[in-house]
Amino acid sequence: xxESWLVLTLYSKTTDLNILSSYFDTCSLGSHDCDEKINLxxxxxxxxxxxxILENINVKYKFEYDWSTENKKNWMENWKDFFTPVSxxxxxxxxxxxxxxxxxHKYKIKLCPAMAFGTGHHESTQLIIQQMLYFKIHKYDSLxxxxxxxxxxxxxxxxxxxSKITSIDNDPVCxxxxxxxxxxxxxxxxxxLTQDVHEFNDYNYDIILANIDKNNIIKILKKYQKNxxxxxxxxxxxxxxxxxxxxxxxxxxxxxxxxxxxxxxxxSVKK
Ligand SMILES: C[S@@+](CC[C@H](N)C(=O)[O-])C[C@H]1O[C@@H](n2cnc3c(N)ncnc32)[C@H](O)[C@@H]1O
Numbered sequence: 611x612x613e614s615w616l617v618l619t620l621y622s623k624t625t626d627l628n629i630l631s632s633y634f635d636t637c638s639l640g641s642h643d644c645d646e647k648i649n650l651x652x653x654x655x656x657x658x659x660x661x662x663i664l665e666n667i668n669v670k671y672k673f674e675y676d677w678s679t680e681n682k683k684n685w686m687e688n689w690k691d692f693f694t695p696v697s698x699x700x701x702x703x704x705x706x707x708x709x710x711x712x713x714x715h716k717y718k719i720k721l722c723p724a725m726a727f728g729t730g731h732h733e734s735t736q737l738i739i740q741q742m743l744y745f746k747i748h749k750y751d752s753l754x755x756x757x758x759x760x761x762x763x764x765x766x767x768x769x770x771x772x773s774k775i776t777s778i779d780n781d782p783v784c785x786x787x788x789x790x791x792x793x794x795x796x797x798x799x800x801x802x803l804t805q806d807v808h809e810f811n812d813y814n815y816d817i818i819l820a821n822i823d824k825n826n827i828i829k830i831l832k833k834y835q836k837n838x839x840x841x842x843x844x845x846x847x848x849x850x851x852x853x854x855x856x857x858x859x860x861x862x863x864x865x866x867x868x869x870x871x872x873x874x875x876x877x878s879v880k881k
Contacts, residue, residue, distance in 0.1 A: 614679040615639065615651040618660060622646065622673035628873045630673055632849055633663050635823035639783075640727060651680070693723050696730035698739045702766060704730035707794050717769045720794040721760055722787065728760035737869055737876035738763060738821050738846040744867075745842065745878065747772065750816035754778075756807040756830060757822040757847070761788035761800070767817075768797040774815070775800045778807050813839035821846040828859050831879070835861045839881075842866070846876040853877075 620630050627648045631641055637659050638650045652660055664675065693706040695713070703715035707722045721729060728735055742763070747753065748770035755764040758777035761784075767775050777788065777800055788802050803810070807822070808829055818841045820830050827845050834843050843863075848856065850873050857865070866878040 613683075614654075614681050616654050616657060616660075617678045617680050618650045618652065618664075618675060619678065620648050620650065620673055620675050622671070625873065626671060626673065629849060629851065630667060630671060632823065633667050634660065635847070636825070637663075639781075693729060693731075696736070698730075698736055699743055701743055702739055704762065717766055718795070719762060719765050719769070719791075721762065721791045722794060727781075728758075728762040730762060733871040733874035734821050734846040734848075734876070735762060737871050737874060738819055738844060739766060740869060741844045741846075741867075741876050741878055742766060742770070742819075744869075745817075745844070747817050752815040753817040753819065754810075754813065754815040754841070756810075756818065756820040757826070758788065758802065759784060759821075761791045761802070763819050763821065764788075764800050764802075765791060765795045765797050768792075768800055769795070772817075773799075776810075776812075776815070777802045778805050778810055780804065780806045808833070811837075813837040813841060815839070815841050817841060818843045819846075820844070823847050824849075824852045824855065827856070831856070831859050831861075831863075834879070835863060843879040844876065845879065846874070848875050848877065849873050850875050 622630060624646055631648050631650060634650050637656045638652055640651045642649045696704040701715055702717045703713045704719045707720055723729060751772060752774035753767045753772050755777040758764055758779045761777060764775050764777040782804055785802055785804050820827055864880050866880050868875050868877045
C-alpha cells in the first residue's frame, strides 16, 4: 500500500473553489480548504483521471494549481489541528474524540478524524443536519443514509431515536471509521453496507438522505420517482448552479424547500 496521498492544490477566488473542487467529487478522497486555496487528496491511481478533469475545467475557469504528496500519517496529525467543534442550531454538537469538554447540546456526536468524509465542517453536512432538525425526523422510525462517509448523519438519526437505519458508502475506508464513530458516540444497531448506492434498491424508509454529488443525486432522484416509496428525500452536496438541473429531473415530485449556505444547497423532495 502506498504510504502517501497525491495532493492537488487549486488556487482561485474562494467563490470559484467550491465549483472547481466539485468536478473532482467522484475521485477525491477528501479536501481541506483555507483562504484562496484548496487541497484535494487522491490515490496515486487516480492521477490520470484527475489530469483529464483539470484539462477540461482549465478551458472554462481561471485558476492555478500544483501537485504534491503527503504522508498519510502526517495528514492525520495535521488534520487534528483543524478539527474544531461544530455546533448546529445550538442543538447538535460535533466534536473530535479527544475533546472532553461538557456541552449542553441535545445531540452530541463524537468522531475520530480519518479519511472518511464527514466531520461536520462542510456546508453540505451542516445543511442536511439543519434539514433533519427542521423536518423533526425524530418523529420517524426509519432512515436510509446514501453516501454515509464517517456516519455522522446516521449517528445523529440514531441519537434522535430512529430505530431502523441503513447506511451505505462504496468507499472501503468508511466502514472501520463508521464503527469507531458509532462507539465513540455511544450508538449501536446501525446497518452499514460497503456498496454502490445505485445497487441498493430498497427505498422503503421514512427518510432518505443523500449528501453525495450532482450526478449521483440525479440517478437517485430518477430511481426514487420510479419506486413506490413514500419517503421524504433530503438531498445535499449540490451547488446553487445545479438547482435548475435538479428541477429538470424532478418529474412529478414536489420540492418542499431548499436552503443555502454559501454556494451549497440542500433540497427536500416529496412525492
Ligand atoms: C459528501 S460525502 C457525505 C458524507 C456524510 N454523509 C456527510 O454528510 O458528511 C459523500 C459520500 O458518498 C460516498 N459515495 C460517492 N459515490 C457513491 C456511490 N456511488 N455509492 C456509495 N457511496 C458513494 C463517498 O465515498 C462519500 O463518503
